[in-house]
Amino acid sequence: MGEINSFIQTVPLEYFIILSSVLFCLGVLGVLIRKNAIIILGCVELMLNSVNLLLAAFSSYKDDGNGQILVFFIMVVAAAEVAIGLAIIAMIYRNTKSVDISIFNKLRG
């Protein structure tokens, strides 16, 4: 226990910020590049996770419990969102036999 406690004494907080930012931007990149709707949903999950990580890190470093509570709730919401998102994708597949997002442009102006 003692050794693990010293984790926060040796690793600066900035490393977590950089790690979280990189993961987040990887998620954004994935959303921009990929055309498979399921993978895009997965990238959204990746973004959420990067934020979770950052929140948990700050909470540990500042000894504040609110950050981890927020992470908890974010996970709840993410779970519900994935459920519904995948249901929608399944319906889209049923209607159009494809999950390629470039064909979903019926809302054009």
Added chain:
Amino acid sequence: MENLVYAIILLPLFGFLINGLFGKNLPKMLVGSIATLVVFASFCIAVSLFLNFEADSQPVIVRAFEWFRVNGIQVNFSFQIDQLSLMMIMIITGIGSLIHLYSIGYMSHDKGFYKFFAYLNLFIFSMLLLVMGSNYLILFIGWEGVGLCSYLLIGFWYTNKEYGAAARKAFIMNRIGDLGMIIGILMIAYQTNAVDFLSVAQNSSKFELDSPVIIFITASLFIGAMGKSAQIPLFTWLPDAMAGPTPVSALIHAATMVTAGIYLVVRSNFLFSLAPTTMDGILFIGLLTALVAAFIGLRQNDIKKVLAYSTVSQLGFMFVALGVGAYTTAMFHLMTHAFFKALLFLGAGSVIHAMSGEQDMRFMGGLKSKIKVTHITFLIGTLAISGFPFLSGMISKDEILTNVYGKNPVLWVILFLVATLTAIYMFRMYYLTFHGEFRGTEEQKHHVHESPSNMTIPLIVLAVLSVVGGFINLPHFIGHGNYAKLDQWLNSIYVYDLELPEVNFGTEMILLALTVLMFFTVWFVVKNIYVNKKKMALPDEKYTGWERLSNRKLFLDELNNATFVRFIEGLGVGGNMFDKGVLNRFVDFIGSGAEDSGRAAKRLQNGNVENYVLIMSLAIGIILIVNFILQ
């Protein structure tokens, strides 16, 4: 006293409202009676006020309410009763009521009977407002009101497009004059910080004699008078205004509205006396107008047109009198002219009525035995205007001539020539109409009959007035000025001393003798030409030389058309092209700009999710970077 003043002005308004709103459903007799009686009642009240007023009484101001107050000037809606306004009120309502009576007979077959009387009453109301107002603004309200009524009445038979055009012409020419008047009034308000007559008279002493400011003010006011009283160059509307019914011509264009200009100048005598330059201008224009109009009248063949040009010429006489500073003489001639010109117009109306609507003198003739009352009264009117001794016209005209001689003998010669021309064309008109053989159609011959009594009674009354009207202001050499009643009456109106030129007794006698000699000579010669030698007026195309110039009105209308009308029309066309070419394009440009930008923005919404996300993330990134740069 106050209630009487309100009654004078409100009775005609009341008549207008009753006839205008309900006249359609009332019987004709009632409509005509109401209209005539309200004007006659105003006349009686005015006479009673007159009898209680002295020649040296102070003006009485009756204040109705405070109108507005701006920048230190307080303008009240109030009426001024003094010698001048009483004189005008009596003329207006007196002759007005006679003409109302006449119209009952003249317009009895017209569909718009009630409308006519409504307009006539409205006119009387406006004219009373004009002469009774105590400041320039109320005068202007009345000024505009009579212009409006003139338009309504000239174009009374509105289904005829030419009559409507004549009405428009009158109104527009009036308007041009009104612009000058407005500028004058504004200048007065600015310079003297007041608009009511008594205050302006008091403050007028701060103007230097003949300074540019006072010349500007008086010239502007005179431009207004030019439009209203038909002087050159704004006179061509008056002959065209004969398109209206004859009572209208009698009332408006002989007795009342056209005299508004004279009234304005006399009322503003404290301004005009300080601007001798303007007075010279008035003299010149009046003289020119009198001459030109008399010349044109020589060869006109419509009975009303001759009288119209005669009116313009006589107004020129009045302005000449004003120009030499003889205000009282001008007012005197205004009064006598009202009598005999109204008489002549009503008589002409009676002739037209007898001839079933024919107005061309070449188709008349020999009427003297058929319509006796009209004939006698018409003859009296002709004699009055031409200067038969001791009739009203001669006395007033002679006074003008004497004053002009005192100013400059050359001017007297010109004016004498105009008086000669006046006699010539008046007698020509009389002989062509009443003497000789009847030149009309058979059907007209059967129809010729004397007018009903409601038309002949005004004729008789006016004839009597034309005869005796001159005796209120006999020349000074009779009774040492004790009989110059009008002079005494109007003397207190004038703020500055009138420096009238003195003419010695002998010269005056010679001038008088010349005038009388001229009159009888002209009468004799004209009678010879038209009756004994039976000279006939030619059809229009056959006129040559000076006759052609006279008959075609010196081509002045065509000149107006070619210059001013074309110019304004050109402006209109230019404006139209500007509107279509420039403004329309501009508006269309804005519209298409909106449309094109919308179309460009539409391309952003292509439905591609990837596009949306891309733009979103780009935007967020840029915002963050900009944020950090700005910190």
Added chain:
Amino acid sequence: MEQIIFFFVAFLAIISAAYFVFARNPLYSILSLIVTFFSIAAMYVLLNAQFLGIVQVIVYAGAIMVLFLYILMMLNLNKGDESKKQNITKFIGVFAAGILLIGILGAFKGLNATTYGTGADSSIGLTKNLGRLLFNEYVLPFELASILILAGIVGAVLIGKKDL
């Protein structure tokens, strides 16, 4: 020592996330996402946020990823070969993500110190402490979260029905 562990776990997370983004086969990318989640869970444990670490494994790697795989298998996309995107689009995408990264990392502008933890007993991540905090102060959001999940369930069932 701890830094080495940190860097190892961090690189594992980044590499598996990168593979997830760039892989052709959707099945491979989902699998690498699972590895990412596990590494993040390891991070949580390192931070002494034990509850979160367990929940991450159970919910994310356990439930959500299984759901992903399930949908993938059901729609038979595991051998998916998606059509290529235009090069220009990819370039712009990379550019945008790069801009975002630079923007976010701009937070370091002006910073010269590194922040260390206070060294106090970070026992806040223990289940007991977290539970106490959750049920004392955050009871209302907790109940609302349960209603949210209920809405999600109902919604998912409704969406999936053949005829409404």
